[in-house]
Amino acid sequence: MNPSSLTDRTRVALVTNMLPPYRIGFYNEIARHVDLTVVLDTLSEFNRGWQASADGHRFRTVIQNCRSFIYKRHREDVHYTEPRQFHFSEKTYGVLSAADPQVVVTAEYGFRTLWSLLYGWLHRVPVLVYSEGTCHTEGHVGLFKRLVRQLIVSRTARFWSNGPESSRLLESYGAASSEIDEGMTGIDTLEWQADVTHWRERRDETRMELGLKGRVFLFSGSLSARKGVLQMAEAVEAVAREPDCPEFSILALGDGEHRAKLEEWAAKNPGIRVVMPGFVQHHELPRYFAAADWAMLPTLDDNWPLATLETLVAGLPQLFSMYNGASADLCLPDTGLLFDPLDPENFRAILSAALRSPLERVPEERILQFSIHYSAASQGQRAAASIKAALARPRD
Known part of the structure; x- marks a missing residue:
């Protein structure tokens, strides 16, 4: 596809864990530029009290209802333990195949991203990784996780980050600064x-x-x-x-x-x-x-x-x-x-x-x-520009 032909008919799938209310404005603005499907592991997690709805938005929503379990994250360096929810995202590849996106945006480095990369490789579709972690929050991982993340980064067309702190983490995994689009966060x-x-x-x-x-x-x-x-x-x-x-x-x-x-x-x-x-x-x-x-x-x-x-x-x-x-x-x-x-x-x-x-x-x-x-409109414009750049990237 010619990147200049990016329109509201360009099919984009955004794969993430849940739908917090503060993200809806951003997704609605992306949907002004492309045909957006948001793929969720679940609508809301166990420790979230907000009222979430998958209806009434500019974008379509697919809720995978993936298997999950609760685990405890320990941070001895900053002295806390916190329960978190882990999703297997085993349905992601099938959902993407049904949606037939021309671009996939996937959050972080779990199963949903591995499935997204497999889909992108088989269908010759660019995959963007939306990475919010920082060297403080995510940088202290074991060798195996680091190697997996470096592999993911090496197969990714472009990256979305919140700002310089999350960009530094991406660069530590091998991402080129020229391929990182910052400011992908905000509210209405x-x-x-x-x-x-x-x-x-x-x-x-x-x-x-x-x-x-x-x-x-x-x-x-x-x-x-x-x-x-x-x-x-x-x-x-x-x-x-x-x-x-x-x-x-x-x-x-x-x-x-x-x-x-x-x-x-x-x-x-x-x-x-x-x-x-x-x-x-x-x-x-x-x-x-x-x-x-x-x-x-x-x-x-x-x-x-x-x-x-x-x-x-x-x-x-x-x-x-x-x-x-x-x-x-x-x-x-x-x-x-x-x-x-x-x-x-x-x-x-x-x-x-x-x-x-x-x-x-x-x-x-x-x-x-x-x-x-940090308005939703500005985020949407940055996202559209990043998607265009990913489509312009030569395929391997």
């Missing part, structure tokens, strides 16, 4: 910004309803060891003990394995105002972001958490974890402060500095810059 930024602006008009009402006082620090994510919530509790308690500590509140959105521990900690520290509404559906989050002054995500292990982008687009300065793959892209002097959540003194000092700093929102021009770059 303009809609998100409009929703937050709407709720800012009722900010005082929301804060009163939730019992928030003083400077409000927002946490949005799973209440799990990986997200650093226990380190957050320790730092908050240390700041609260400081002389002449200004009034502040913690607004923790989400649910997870450490919710009970945080509730117990809050009960033992009645002088610290902690509000925990529980899990909040994605479309309801802007109300809470509008009520906050700062945000923090003390993650110990994250590829590119979209809560970081949501915070920036909402205009909130934030504390950026050095283990957050998005920090390399989004942490600037006017967007927040970088810190190490595994260093208790550094965490306390940076939180104290944010609490005592002049209260300023992220500048509007910075919000606009990132809102445009």
Whole structure:
């Protein structure tokens, strides 16, 4: 196929594990450029609380309902263990054969990608790998896994990455920088910004309803060891003990394995105002972001958490974890402060500095810059350009 002939009839299959609501805008924008089928292992995984639907989108959805099992991932270097779901994706080749795509985009390095590469080899179809891992989150693998990933990379036409951190991992597996397309992440930024602006008009009402006082620090994510919530509790308690500590509140959105521990900690520290509404559906989050002054995500292990982008687009300065793959892209002097959540003194000092700093929102021009770059429309344009480039690549 001539790459200049890329149209809304060019058949593209995107193979991934599930359908989170924050990806739908991106997939809809890709579907403006091509005939898109999204192939899912499952609609949602065991530890996801969002309401997912496969209907009402510009793209078709095929749910494989693959076999899966729960395993525990151990990260001794950053001190956490977390249950995860592994999918066998044994149906992928058959689904691709039925869909007959002219380009396949596949996520990460598991069975779905091996099946995708087999399909691409047999049908002479370019395969792109969508890799979000970083050298911190995925770089410490055994020799066998590394050899498999190097083989996958050697047979891939192009690569999608979130940004420089995930690009570095790809390059460590042998990918050429000229074949990596960055910025393949984001949200419906303009809609998100409009929703937050709407709720800012009722900010005082929301804060009163939730019992928030003083400077409000927002946490949005799973209440799990990986997200650093226990380190957050320790730092908050240390700041609260400081002389002449200004009034502040913690607004923790989400649910997870450490919710009970945080509730117990809050009960033992009645002088610290902690509000925990529980899990909040994605479309309801802007109300809470509008009520906050700062945000923090003390993650110990994250590829590119979209809560970081949501915070920036909402205009909130934030504390950026050095283990957050998005920090390399989004942490600037006017967007927040970088810190190490595994260093208790550094965490306390940076939180104290944010609490005592002049209260300023992220500048509007910075919000606009990132809102445009990480919008679903911009992602879709980058994806279309990458697909064109893959089609132009000479076949082996």
